[in-house]
Amino acid sequence: MTSFRDRVRGVVISTALGDAMGAPIEKLTYKEIKSKYGRVESLMTRWHKMDLPADVRLGRVRGDGIVTDDTLMTIALMNVYLTEGRHLDAYDMGNEFVKEIAFRKTFVPELNEETLIIDRLFYPEKYIFMRHVLANCDPREGGIGNMVNCGAAMYIAPIGIVNAGNPKAAYDEAILFAMGHQSSYGLEAAGVLAACVAKAFEPGVSVDDIVRTAISLAKDGTKAAIQEMTQAAYDLRQEREDMDKVIEVFQAIMLKYSPMGDDVSRHIDKVGIPSNHYTSSRLWSIEELPMALAFIVLNDGDYYRSILDGVNPGRDTDSIGVMAGVILGAMYGGEV
DSSP states (O other): OOOHHHHHHHHHHHHHHHHHHHGGGTTOBHHHHHHHHSSOOOSOOBOTTTTSOTTTTTTOOOBTTOOOHHHHHHHHHHHHHHHHOSOOOHHHIIIIIHHHHHTSOEEETTTTEEEOGGGTOOHHHHHHHIIIIISOOOGGGTTTTSOOSSTTGGGOHHHHHHTTTOHHHHHHHHHHHHTTTOOHHHHHHHHHHHHHHHHHTSTTOOHHHHHHHHHHHOOHHHHHHHHHHHHHHHHTGGGTTOHHHHHHHHHHHHTTTOTTTTOOOOOGGGTTOOOOTTOOOSSOOOSHHHHHHHHHHHTTTOHHHHHHHHHTTBSSHHHHHHHHHHHHHHHHOTTO
8 A cells, every 4th residue: 555655755746747847838839839849748848938038038947857836835835834733724824835935045946046936936926925925914815816827726735635535624724725825716726626635645546536526625617617627538538549639628618717728928918908817707717727637537547648648738737737746646656
C-alpha cells in the first residue's frame, strides 16, 4: 500500500511537474501549440517567448523544467501550515500567507534570483497584498472584487492533504481560506479541487470516485461544467487518440461556462470594452478544473497521459497540468 508520506510527495512533485510542463506554452492556443511544437511531451521545451527582448518578457525565463507561481504559492501555503500547525481560514490568508508572498524572500526560478514571490505574481494574486495589507479589509471579504480566475485553485492542494480522506472538510477549509483571495466560481473551484485531492488519498480510490466527489460538492456552474465535461470524456474514451476531436468537444463545452475562449490576453484595444470575461457569475466556471478532471477521465487515470493531454490544449496550460497532477499524485504517490 502506498504510504501517506509518499502520497504527499506525489502531490508536491506533481504540482511542480504539471506547472513546468505547461509553463513554456501558456496562453498559446491549441492550434498554435500544434503548429509550433506538434505536441509538448518533455520538460526540455523552449518557451515560446524566449526570443523576445528581456523587457518584453519582464525578465522572465521559462522552459527546461522551470516552475511558475502555481508551485511557488503552493509552497507558500505549505509554509503557512508548518508555521501555524492547525487548520486555516481567511485570517491566515491576511496574515501568514501575505507574509510568505510579500515579505519573505525565496528563490524564484523564472527570475533566477532570491526575491519576493509577489514580484512574479499576476495582478489577481497581487490583489491579496492590496486587499489585506493596503486596504486592511475584513479577511473574509478579501476576494470580493478580484478578477475571477483559477488563482486560488492552482495552489490549494495542501488543504486537500491536511484533510486527506475527508473531502467535505477539505472543501470547507479551502472555501474559508481562499475567500480571502477569490470569489464566485474562482473560489468554488478551489473548494472542489481541495476535495478531489482529499478523496484521492483514500486507499483504493478510483477515478469514478473522485468525479462523483467533485460533482457532489460542486455548486452552480462549476458543478454543471464538471458534469458535462466528464461525461463527454467518458463518451470519448474510444476516440482519445483523435486529439483534435477531443479538444474541439471539450472547448465547445467550456465556452458555455467560460466565455473568453482563446481570448485570454489583455491588450490596449480591449480597455473600456465591456465583456463577461473573469466576472462573477453563478452560471460560469473556470476552465482549468473541469478540463483537468475530463483528461483524467479520458485517460482512465493514467498519470502521464492525463497531464500531457492537459497541457497541450492551450490557454492556461500550466494550471491544468497542476490540477490533473495533484489529484493523480495523491492517488499514486511519488513513485509514479
